[in-house]
Amino acid sequence: MCLTAKAAGFPDCAKDMQAVTRTVPADAAASIRFEGVRPGTYALAIFHDENGNKKLDTFLGIPREGFGFSRNPTVRFGPPRFAQAGFEVGDGIARVTVRMQYLL
Numbered sequence: 576m577c578l579t580a581k582a583a584g585f586p587d588c589a590k591d592m593q594a595v596t597r598t599v600p601a602d603a604a605a606s607i608r609f610e611g612v613r614p615g616t617y618a619l620a621i622f623h624d625e626n627g628n629k630k631l632d633t634f635l636g637i638p639r640e641g642f643g644f645s646r647n648p649t650v651r652f653g654p655p656r657f658a659q660a661g662f663e664v665g666d667g668i669a670r671v672t673v674r675m676q677y678l679l
Contacts, residue, residue, distance in 0.1 A: 576593075576596065576597050576598075576599070576609065576619060576620065576621040576622075577596050577619070577620045577621075577647055578594060578595040578596070578612070578617055578618075578619050579591045579593075579594040579595075579617065580593070580594075580610055580615050580616060580636070581593075581657075582656070582657035582658070584661065585620065585654075585657040586611055586618070586620035586644065586654045586655075586658075586660075587620070588620075593604050595609055595612070595620075597609075598624075600622060603626075607655050609650045612664055612669075613664075614663075614664055614665050614666060615664055615670065616661045616662070616663055616665075617639075617643055617645070617661065617662060617664055618644065618660035618661045618662070619644065619655060619660065619662075619671060619673060620642070620644050620645075620647035620660070621642065621643045621644070621673055621675070622638075622640055622641065622642045622643075623640050623641035623642070623675060624640060625640045625641070626640075634679060636652075636653075637671070637678055637679055638679070639676055639678075639679045640677075641675045641676060641677045642654075643673040643674055643675045644659075644660040644673065644678055645660045645661070645662050645671045645673060646659065646660050646661070647672075647673065647674045648653075648660055650676065660677075664674060
């Protein structure tokens with residue numbers, strides 16, 4: 576999973592050196608905590624790496640593995656924009672629920 580405050584770093588965090596990433600076994604608890612996140616606008620992207628190859632596998636551009644984004648935007652052709660998945664983090668606790676999607 577990838578948590579970023581930069582639109583250019585969404586959804587894979589490759590262009591955001593300050594992004595927070597986590598790798599969690601699929602059978603782990605469904606609740607993940609990011610600590611020390613400063614107030615601002617963030618977007619979260621998650622994918623289920625079913626075969627452990629550290630990438631989202633696709634077939635003809637369609638994800639073969641599960642994925643999800645903060646704010647659960649409708650996904651049509653490609654990932655949502657940062658603005659569609661962005662959410663505000665303040666001084667307190669921010670809770671975000673991500674619905675995983677499986678297409679193939």
